[in-house]
Amino acid sequence: MPDTSPFAIPGPELWSLLGWEPDARQLQQLIDLQQLLQDWNSRVNLTRLVEGEDFWIAQVLDSLWPLLPELKSPDTPRRCIDVGTGGGFPGLAVAIALPGAEVTLVDSVGRKTAAVDAMAKSLGLGQRVLVRTERVERTGQDPRCRGTFDLAMARAVGAAPVVAEYLVPLLRQGGEALLYRGRWNESDEAELQSALRLLKARSLCLQRMELPSQRGSRTLIRLGPDGATPGKYPRATGLPTKMPLGVQDDDSRS
Secondary structure: OOOOOHHHOOOHHHHHHHOOOOOHHHHHHHHHHHHHHHHHHOOOOOOOOOOHHHHHHHHHHHHHHHHHHHHOOOOOOEEEEEEOOOOOOOHHHHHHHOOOEEEEEEEOOHHHHHHHHHHHHHOOOOOOEEEEEOOHHHHHHOOOOOOOEEEEEEEOOOOHHHHHHHHHHHEEEEEEEEEEEOOOOHHHHHHHHHHHHHHOEEEEEEEEEEEOOOOEEEEEEEEEEOOOOOOOOOOOOOHHHHOOOOOOOOHHHO
16 A cells, blocks of 8 residues: 555655755755665665655654754755764765765765765765765774764764764864764663763753654754863774773773
């Protein structure tokens, strides 16, 4: 049966919920992105979220709702980075919605980055989208990336302390990290705050959203640097995941 949900297509219900509406070119790019994702997904296992509501709610809406402040000034020059981009989200949606932004997409899986790079070029975003195939621990220690981004974001990458260690070192002073989370509780908050103390960063705000069609609760935590991130962060490849900051009793082993 065809999907008759109003959120299965890019209609007014979707944009009203988001609080932003694409112009004609952006809308066509998003529609083209869905088609490209479907085509590439038949060759490379990028994501199962490519049809109807799966795409427009769980990919587009879920990528863009945390950026409502930035969507109010879309042409402002910004350097953005999407860590663990997978099939290109939130990064490609952000690049479409913020035409003033330069967006770097990072993933360690070459077949995924090849597909994402091809999709970006097909959408006419090749001049503003850079794709890097590497572990983010290396990205965070690269002088060309460390401390240079206005926005660093990650969706469905790992636990909050792990993601904070990935993102905070990438921020310039005044930049912000966007942690896309699901449900959030006091234990999650305590672990994150312990990690932020080590990273010399702080929480700026917390926002929540209930996605339509019973797609679940979402939480966004914005972080900002309180000073220069200590040089040892991010730690060597694999350590942030194996020994999350704020979860260990003693950081001396890092």
